[in-house]
Amino acid sequence: MTNYDSLRFKTEFPMRCGSRALAEGGRRSFLQGLSFFAVAALGLAWAVPPASAAEKIRFAVGPFQPTPGDTKKAYEPFFQYVAGKLGMDYDLVVTNDWAGIATALANGQADVAWMGPWGYVLANNEGGAQAIATVKYDGKPTYHAIIVAKPDLKIEKFPADAKGMSISFADVGSTSGWLIPTYWFKTQGIDPKTFFRYRDGAAHPANEMAVASGQVDLATDYDRNLNSMIERDLIKRDAVKVVWTSEPLPNDPLVVRKDFDPNTMKRLQEIVLAITEEQAKSMMPLHYTGWVAATHDSYKLIEGAGVAVGKLSAKTN
Numbered sequence: 001m002t003n004y005d006s007l008r009f010k011t012e013f014p015m016r017c018g019s020r021a022l023a024e025g026g027r028r029s030f031l032q033g034l035s036f037f038a039v040a041a042l043g044l045a046w047a048v049p050p051a052s053a054a055e056k057i058r059f060a061v062g063p064f065q066p067t068p069g070d071t072k073k074a075y076e077p078f079f080q081y082v083a084g085k086l087g088m089d090y091d092l093v094v095t096n097d098w099a100g101i102a103t104a105l106a107n108g109q110a111d112v113a114w115m116g117p118w119g120y121v122l123a124n125n126e127g128g129a130q131a132i133a134t135v136k137y138d139g140k141p142t143y144h145a146i147i148v149a150k151p152d153l154k155i156e157k158f159p160a161d162a163k164g165m166s167i168s169f170a171d172v173g174s175t176s177g178w179l180i181p182t183y184w185f186k187t188q189g190i191d192p193k194t195f196f197r198y199r200d201g202a203a204h205p206a207n208e209m210a211v212a213s214g215q216v217d218l219a220t221d222y223d224r225n226l227n228s229m230i231e232r233d234l235i236k237r238d239a240v241k242v243v244w245t246s247e248p249l250p251n252d253p254l255v256v257r258k259d260f261d262p263n264t265m266k267r268l269q270e271i272v273l274a275i276t277e278e279q280a281k282s283m284m285p286l287h288y289t290g291w292v293a294a295t296h297d298s299y300k301l302i303e304g305a306g307v308a309v310g311k312l313s314a315k316t317n
Contacts, residue, residue, distance in 0.1 A: 056089045057264075060101045060110040062119060062252075064225075064285070066205040066234070068094040075114065082112075085271045086264065099173025101179045105129040112268065113255045118175035120253045124296060125303075125312055128258030132269045133291040134298055135195040135251045137224055139277075141292050144223045145176030145246035148211050151238060158243045159190065165217035167192065168207050169200035172311075175302060177204055180246050183305040199283035207227060212239035228286065250298050254291065269293065312316045 059079045065071040071094045083090035093110065095101065098119045104110040106127025114135070115123070123129035147158070147167075155161045170177020170194070178200060185192045190200050196218070202210065207219035208226060212235045221270045223245070229235050254272060256265050272291045275283075280290050305311035 003097060004296055005020075034243040035260055039298055055211040056091060057083055057086065058109070058111045059090055059092045060113040060115070061092065061094055061105055062098050062113075062115045063095060063203050066203070078114075081283045082268065082271055086267060098171055098175075102126055102129070102173065103164055105255065108257060108259075111260055114252060115255055116173070116175045116252055117250055117299055119173050119307065120255050121299055121303045121312070122173065123255060123257075124299075125306075128257070129255050130260075130265075131253035131255050131294045131296060131298060132265060133254040133272050134294040135291055136289045137251055138287050141251045142248040143176070143251055145180040145249060146223055146226065146242050147181060147218055147244040148208065148219050148221055148226065149218045149243045150211055150214060150239040151241045153217060155243050159185070159188070159195065162218060162243070163195055165196055167198055167218040167220075168197040168202050168210055168216045169198070169220050170204055170207060171201050174204070174220075175249065176246070177202075177207065177220040179302070179305055179309065179311075180249065181220050181244075182309050184244075184246065186309055205234065208240060212236070212245050218243070224287070231286070250294075250301065253294055253299065255266070 015046060059082075061071060061075045061079070063071060072092065075094075076092055079092050093104070098116050099122060101110065101113045101115045102119050102123035102124070103125045105113055106129070113123070113129075120129065120131055122197055124131075137143060149155055149162070149165075153162075153165070169181065172178050182192065185195070199216075202219070204221050204225045207221050208229055210216045211219045223242075226240070226242075230237050254268075256268070273293060275290045278290045280288055304310065307314050
């Protein structure tokens with residue numbers, strides 16, 4: 001069960017030709033230092049000289065599934081396809097922490113990442129990473145943050161009727177699980193840390209399970225994850241109820257690190273934009289239907305929320 005009182009960095013390093021050992025870091029703030037999942041342990045694996053950059057591409061993906069193994073199984077076919085079209089070998093790192101990918105890109109320890117929107121904005125702010133595409137889900141490049149509650153709670157007016165209840169936010173690198181609800185509460189003049197019995201640091205699937213099992217009254221999530229968990233029978237449809245939904249948010253971006261080879265970046269973008277809905281069914285998780293082109297401006301809404309909650313400084317031209 002996820003420890004809600006701490007952020008844990010867990011990694012799984014599935015390789016095309018085998019598996020490397022897991023490396024686990026301790027507590028980290030998403031803006032502290034430039035360490036990534038026990039850098040010393042990764043040094044030998046990722047400290048490749050510039051001459052090797054064209055021979056192997058280093059992918060990273062965030063915690064979209066309940067476990068790193070689940071995420072690898074669901075997302076590696078996509079990365080394998082992309083690497084094959086590029087004519088390159090690849091490494092893939094899977095993590096259950098969102099903010100760590102931003103650090104990996106900033107440090108040059110990952111070349112390309114499929115990550116959450118807020119993690120991308122952090123990666124852009126910290127290290128100049130750039131979005132090149134936004135994933136489509138059921139044909140749409142947007143999704144919603146949600147807050148779920150135990151179905152038997154009497155909440156007719158949210159958040160007023162939920163004051164004093166227990167709530168679990170996701171980790172501070174999550175768009176829908178931390179940034180957007182934090183921003184929305186701020187617009188309502190509410191500090192969730194004092195309005196609720198608050199804790200954060202959980203993975204999205206763990207948040208849903210915590211509500212469904214009665215460990216907490218409320219939890220943050222996003223609609224895609226809730227629907228996916230219901231479809232896979234990880235929770236029952238009536239195990240939780242949605243009490244708040246955000247405005248539409250841009251879906252997950254595909255991101256390249258700063259100074260990534262421009263020609264490879266262009267080719268990478270062409271490859272993912274050319275993926276058809278039929279192809280997506282064979283190489284991407286359920287409901288993903290392809291990609292649309294993106295730039296940093298596609299994520300200005302997320303950046304603005306980060307500035308509003310005090311996690312980013314406003315950029316001046």
